């Protein structure tokens with residue numbers, strides 16, 4: 032006899048991590064709608080809507096703005112695989128874990144990668160990066176906008192302008208920031224941007240919205256490889272002038288033929304995820320970009336006030352704090368993992384630890400998307416206070432919530 036499995040019923044959680052975060056019920060509903068065929072005009076119209084909404088999100092006039100099917104990392108791999116030719120010199124200024132990821136992927140693409148390292152908890156002075164560009168003359172510069180591992184945010188505009196003047200492609204990982212803080216693709220002269228769904232967009236993990244401009248497209252077009260089975264007699268096949276893009280699944284030249292008017296078959300588009308992304312983007316644009324950024328700032332302020340009033344120390348240089356992630360130094364003598372585990376088991380709240388040298392040293396509290404609300408901020412402050420007292424920390428009880436409420440009252 033077949034074993035009888037329990038019906039799926041995940042516990043409701045308060046998710047205050049840097050992703051994945053809670054999802055708006057309207058997005059969850061969109062995920063359950065009936066499937067449409069991937070060339071059904073009703074579906075291709077939804078694809079076109081999504082591209083239009085992504086242009087607003089990325090603040091760009093770029094022709095190309097569409098999601099890659101896979102997590103944010105698939106978006107990074109698609110962009111880097113398509114834009115980096117073996118032997119290209121690539122400069123990667125690194126100030127946390129995700130900068131190291133860009134370095135690693137660029138290396139796998141066969142680039143000659145030059146790293147520029149910054150101590151964690153800080154970001155680069157734009158002039159430091161511009162000086163390194165002058166010395167190294169790279170073909171591409173890769174940077175993270177919001178470094179979730181350290182809770183820092185890198186100013187990009189001056190670096191983007193320097194790259195544009197020197198004909199260098201500037202690629203930015205804005206996975207953590209898109210939809211939570213301004214990402215001005217065109218104004219900051221960014222040639223390709225990768226966003227994420229499960230962070231400030233509040234859509235489940237599984238897609239990676241990207242955008243790129245004509246400068247990037249020209250490099251991609253020169254590396255285009257045509258799938259033989261799709262040709263009809265008489266089609267002109269222009270051989271690659273440049274080394275072909277290695278990956279088929281993550282080849283932007285083929286993906287844009289599917290997202291563009293040619294509608295050439297590539298993979299089968301993820302119908303349900305696209306419904307979810309489109310609904311998440313619709314909700315975001317109805318809220319308004321400026322209003323959404325202001326909401327993220329307001330709840331960040333309340334959270335920081337509450338944590339500091341509890342006597343906790345925030346980690347990192349405050350001048351470059353990432354608004355959507357707040358890092359807290361774990362107090363001396365407190366077992367950070369025991370605290371996280373009690374928050375989850377007794378209060379249903381999840382906060383994050385960190386990576387590498389910061390593992391066991393800080394907690395990271397996200398205020399992203401649908402999770403970024405007064406209810407959640409007050410809930411996490413109250414619960415953290417109770418759990419810390421339970422773990423022997425001496426705290427001025429009651430102060431944290433009062434300080435946060437004062438921010439909300441102001």
Ligand SMILES: *Cc1c(COP(=O)(O)O)cnc(C)c1O
Pocket residue numbers: 049050102103104105129175177178179204205206207227236
């Ligand atoms: C979360 C994150 C990623 C990786 O995203 P996945 O969806 O897990 O692949 C990359 N870069 C940054 C800055 C992130 O915060």
